[in-house]
Each structure stands twice: as C-alpha cells, then as structure tokens.
Amino acid sequence: xxxxxxxxxxxxxxxxxxxxxxxxxxxxxxxxxxxxxxxxxxxxxxxxxxxxxxxxxxxxxxxxxxxxxxxxxxxxxxxxxxxxxxxxxxxxxxxxxxxxxxxxxxxxxxxxxxxxxxxxxxxxxxxxxxxxxxxxxxxxxxxxxxxxxxxxxxxxxxxxxxxxxxxxxxxxxxxxxxxxxxxxxxxxxxxxxxxxxxxxxxxxxxxxxxxxxxxxxxxxxxxxxxxxxxxxxxxxxxxxxxxxxxxxxxxxxxxxxxxxxxxxxxxxxxxxxxxxxxxxxxxxxxxxxxxxxxxxxxxxxxxxxxxxxxxxxxxxxxxxxxxxxxxxxxxxxxxxxxxxxxxxxxxx
Amino acid sequence: xxxxxxxxxxxxxxxxxxxxxxxxxxxxxxxxxxxxxxxxxxxxxxxxxxxxxxxxxxxxxxxxxxxxxxxxxxxxxxxxxxxxxxxxxxxxxxxxxxxxxxxxxxxxxxxxxxxxxxxxxxxxxxxxxxxxxxxxxxxxxxxxxxxxxxxxxxxxxxxxxxxxxxxxxxxxxxxxxxxxxxxxxxxxxxxxxxxxxxxxxxxxxxxxxxxxxxxxxxxxxxxxxxxxxxxxxxxxxxxxxxxxxxxxxxxxxxxxxxxxxxxxxxxxxxxxxxxxxxxxxxxxxxxxxxxxxxxxxxxxxxxxxxxxxxxxxxxxxxxxxxxxxxxxxxxxxxxxxxxxxxxxxx
Numbered sequence: 001x002x003x004x005x006x007x008x009x010x011x012x013x014x015x016x017x018x019x020x021x022x023x024x025x026x027x028x029x030x031x032x033x034x035x036x037x038x039x040x041x042x043x044x045x046x047x048x049x050x051x052x053x054x055x056x057x058x059x060x061x062x063x064x065x066x067x068x069x070x071x072x073x074x075x076x077x078x079x080x081x082x083x084x085x086x087x088x089x090x091x092x093x094x095x096x097x098x099x100x101x102x103x104x105x106x107x108x109x110x111x112x113x114x115x116x117x118x119x120x121x122x123x124x125x126x127x128x129x130x131x132x133x134x135x136x137x138x139x140x141x142x143x144x145x146x147x148x149x150x151x152x153x154x155x156x157x158x159x160x161x162x163x164x165x166x167x168x169x170x171x172x173x174x175x176x177x178x179x180x181x182x183x184x185x186x187x188x189x190x191x192x193x194x195x196x197x198x199x200x201x202x203x204x205x206x207x208x209x210x211x212x213x214x215x216x217x218x219x220x221x222x223x224x225x226x227x228x229x230x231x232x233x234x235x236x237x238x239x240x241x242x243x244x245x246x247x248x249x250x251x252x253x254x255x256x257x258x259x260x261x262x263x264x265x266x267x268x269x270x271x272x273x274x275x276x277x278x279x280x281x282x283x284x285x286x287x288x289x290x291x292x293x294x295x296x297x298x299x300x301x302x303x304x305x306x307x308x309x310x311x312x313x314x315x316x317x318x319x320x321x322x323x324x325x326x327x328x329x330x331x332x333x334x335x336x337x338x339x340x341x342x343x344x345x346x347x348x
Numbered sequence: 349x350x351x352x353x354x355x356x357x358x359x360x361x362x363x364x365x366x367x368x369x370x371x372x373x374x375x376x377x378x379x380x381x382x383x384x385x386x387x388x389x390x391x392x393x394x395x396x397x398x399x400x401x402x403x404x405x406x407x408x409x410x411x412x413x414x415x416x417x418x419x420x421x422x423x424x425x426x427x428x429x430x431x432x433x434x435x436x437x438x439x440x441x442x443x444x445x446x447x448x449x450x451x452x453x454x455x456x457x458x459x460x461x462x463x464x465x466x467x468x469x470x471x472x473x474x475x476x477x478x479x480x481x482x483x484x485x486x487x488x489x490x491x492x493x494x495x496x497x498x499x500x501x502x503x504x505x506x507x508x509x510x511x512x513x514x515x516x517x518x519x520x521x522x523x524x525x526x527x528x529x530x531x532x533x534x535x536x537x538x539x540x541x542x543x544x545x546x547x548x549x550x551x552x553x554x555x556x557x558x559x560x561x562x563x564x565x566x567x568x569x570x571x572x573x574x575x576x577x578x579x580x581x582x583x584x585x586x587x588x589x590x591x592x593x594x595x596x597x598x599x600x601x602x603x604x605x606x607x608x609x610x611x612x613x614x615x616x617x618x619x620x621x622x623x624x625x626x627x628x629x630x631x632x633x634x635x636x637x638x639x640x641x642x643x644x645x646x647x648x649x650x651x652x653x654x655x656x657x658x659x660x661x662x663x664x665x666x667x668x669x670x671x672x673x674x675x676x677x678x679x680x681x682x683x684x685x686x687x688x689x690x691x692x693x694x
Contacts, residue, residue, distance in 0.1 A: 086584070093580055097581060
C-alpha cells in the first residue's frame, strides 16, 4: 500500500463533463479515486471522444469538474490561480506552434516563467536548470538552434525540456508521440520512462499507441465514456479483459495473447486454405487484406495450399491446378476469378 | 552585421537616430545653418525668425516623429504577437476607422450646422477634431474590449475588430457621399496624416500618454514572449491569457487612438517596422525586438518626414504616401521571403 504522503496527483469522487444551458449536464464519466505517485509513468488510453482530453483539462484545472476535487501535491487546483498551478504542474501539448527566429534555449527558458521576475530575467541558477533539462532530453548541442529548424522529434524533446525546466513534480502530456515516426516514438517513450525514474516526477500522458504504451507505462488508466476509469498495471488489465470492454468495436478485436488489435474480417469470400504451418501467416494475411476468408471447409471449389518448394503456392479451381512463386499474381488471379465467376466463392 | 552583440546594435541604432534628429532639425524650406541650430537649442541668441521656426515648428515636429514612430511600431509589434499574424498592425482592431468616423462626423456636421470645415481643421477647431478622433477610437476600442472579455480566442477578437473597422469605414463612406466637396476635402487631408501640424500645446498631451504606453509595451515583453508560443502554451506556463490580452489591447488602443487623434491615421509604419526589427536582430525575443522596434520606428518616421519635406522645395508630401512607399516594399519582401520554400508536405 502506497502511503498517503507519496501521492502527487489525487482526484476524489471526480465527475467530468460539461455544463449546458437549459439541459442536464453532459457527463462523460466519473471515478471514485484517481491518483499518481512519484516515479510513476501513467498512460491514459481510450477511444476517440472518450474524454481523455477533457480529463486532462479537468485535472490541470483548465476546466471545472462537475463534481469532485483535484489536488496536486496537496494543493487544490483552481482555474483562477494559473500562475500557482504552473509551479505544480507543467503541460506539454501536441500542437506544433511555428515561431520564427526563436531558439531552443529561448523556448526552454520560458519554463522558468512562473518563477522569474517581470522582465523574465534568466539567472545563473535558471541557466543551470535549462542546461540540465536540455541534457536530460539529449538536446545539449541544440541550445542555439532555431525552433523552425528542428525535426518533429527534436521539437517534442525541446518542449519536454521546457516542461522539465518548470520544476514541477507532475507533467501532463497530450499525445506526446503523435506525428512522430516509429524510432522517434520509441525514443520519446523511453525518455519519459527514464525521466520518471531519474527525477522522481510523475508523468501522465494520453496516447493512442497501444503497443508502445503497454511496454513502457507503469500504470494505465483505461477510459471509456459512461464507465468508471479502470486503473492498473498493463498486464493485469489485459488479463482482466479490460481492453476488450474499453476498445472493442465491430471492426477491431483485441488479441489478449499478443496485446494487440486485429481488424475483423468477418464477411470475406471463403477460400479453402490448407494449413500445413509453412508460410501460412503471410498468405492468410494477403487473402484477408483483399477480402477473402481463409477457411478449412474442403467443400469449396477454390483452394489454396503451399507448394512443395518453399515460398511457392498452389491454386486449384475445380481441380484445375496452377502454381505461383509470388503472392501478387496469385491474388490477382483470385480477384479476376471473383470478378468473372462469383459463384465459385459461395459456400455449397 | 558586423557584430552580433545586441548592445552594439542598439547603440548603432541610437547613433543613427541622433544623427537623424539633427538632420531633421536642419532640413526645411528655410535654411538654418548648423551652428545656429545648436545656438538656438542651447538657448543662445540667433535670428528671431530662425528661433521661431526651429523651436515652434521643427522641434515639436521632430519630437512628434520620434514618439509616433516608436509608438505605432510597438503597437504593431504587440498586435502581431498577440494575434500571431504577421500582417497585423496598430489599426487592425478598427481603431483608426473609429477615429476616422469621429472626425468625419465632426467635419461634415460642422458644414451642416453652418460653420465651415476650414475653421474646424485650424485654429480653435483643432481641439474638437482631436476630441472627435479620441471619442471615435475609444468607442471602437471599448467594443473590442467588451468582445475580448466574452470571446475565448484571439482570432475571433481579430476578426470582430476587422468587422468593426469595416462598419465604421462604410459609415464614413456614406457620410462622404452625402457631404459637400469642401468638407470631403478637409476630411481627406486629415486622412493623409501629418506630423507637422502638432503644436506644443497638443504635444504636451500627446507626449506623456504615448510615453506611458511605450513604457507599458516594454513592461509587457515577458507575457508577449510567452504568447509567441500561442495562447494554449502560454497558459500552460502560467500566463493569464485573458488579462494580458486585455492589457495589450488597452495599451495598443490608447497609443494608436491618441496618435491618430493628433496626426491622422499614419499607415504602414506599424505593420512594417516589427518585421524590420526581427530581421535586424534575428530573433523574436521581445527583450531585444521591443527596443529595436521602437528605435527603428523613430528612425523610419524621421526619414519619411525628411523625404516628405521634399528638400529644396516648398512642397510637403502627405506623410502617409511616403510611409506607404517605404512600407509596402518591406511587407512585400517579408511575404516573399516567408513563402519561399514553403510546401504542402513538409
């Protein structure tokens, strides 16, 4: 049991949503108790429109909760006290704002905004903090670079450095890996994990990157509209079936064994596929992708099986056999057949 | 630039500015030797006519150019940062249109009520003109502030400001259409802008107000720097966006309103100079851009004033034509420079 003093973010009996004029409040969801702790990397996962951003806004004090209290490090958060909140919580946003002629150093130094005087004077202590933040995100050599010259990955790192510079125990990030390529997504996720462990900060981020999040986050908050938030470590939530109830739709299935989503292909044209465990994965992949369903119903007139040689395939249509050593011509033949004689793909 | 040091650049600009102040005092239809200019300025004896021209015509005009150039440029800089729009200027919220409406109403009403337009624009009428202009611009500014208190984002404020400008502009057109040619002509002369018409009495009102606004613009540089990142990011680091937006609009409104009241709507300086300052300093950091904008604004308006005097002739060009001829190429250059190399898929 984690002791009460170690809680950084806490929200009790929170109900979030929107007040509307002349209508009942629009309630997105409510939750008994939400909390985050030092060193903890928390990921908010949920379908679009589930209320991830509304939750982040509410927790940040940018929007009032319908009921409940949010506090950070024991201080209740109110939207009227922006400057005070900026010392408790820093926020990294998704949007990339283009500023010409503004350097990385100038950006990161804005992280000192809640602390420095009316002139925004950067003291020696501030300089140290800026240099430290840049080093932590691996941008030490970029202090003099202009923001508009940075790649998206570097830009995101610079924004994270700004948040670190703000010296808060809690950092919120809204989809920190959106717009990034895979290596950069991985790098940012690893960075977030390392930062929580090295600095003791608590980082809360929303994401749609299921694979990476499952591999890096300490805790997941699963959010679905109208349901209470489900909190837990990734593996527990998967084994409990929380992902299915949060994400499943008619078109995707959560595969509990691999922790990933698969598109559902329920209505494909049936083709007999004889599975002998060789190269079976990619040919089935190709068949599903173009709209066929590989089934093991031997009564079908169209049949596909691996050939004797590796990476060859045999297509038989009413016992007429042709052989292929690439998948593209095989798929094209099947699609032509479907076009000229759809009856071949009906179950007997 | 020879040196990258900001202090060096500001010193250089100050030296240029001092040189131009001297040159502006020297130039004019009457030739006063440099030695006598010094003598008169330091309280020495010289020809009475020269003393009068220098102290009561040239000096107030030069000082006005200094303040107006710096003020309009800073107002433009603040609007460009607040709205994150490179084409914003001091009059983007319809403040000059409001002033125009006030002046148009006054000029044309004075004709209908029997007085002639000319008495309005000269002598005793000068104060009613200033008052009408201030009332017009204040009214528009109050409307904009009211809107900005209700609307969440600055872009909406910008659009609504432009709409107010259109409405007041249209009202001015209607007035012109139904007025006699003399009144229309007097009004047109006012719209050309002029810094040479400012008397010492007027300057005593203009100077403190504009100076206070210039100081306020310098004090605002910290939130302005944060606003460079957009309102959301600014909020995230603890900037009260609504309060700062209100302050910026207020300072800009007072500055642009007061200046317009005394000099007419001087165009282009406010839009063009901030871009020049950013190009000169190579940064958007207001700690450096604000002073350089103020200095460059004064310098540019002094240069424009000297060109407007048409050296060696008795004619004076409308200051607005000169600033536009200077300002337009700057704006075109800036747009061409920014658009170059920009593609759909970055």
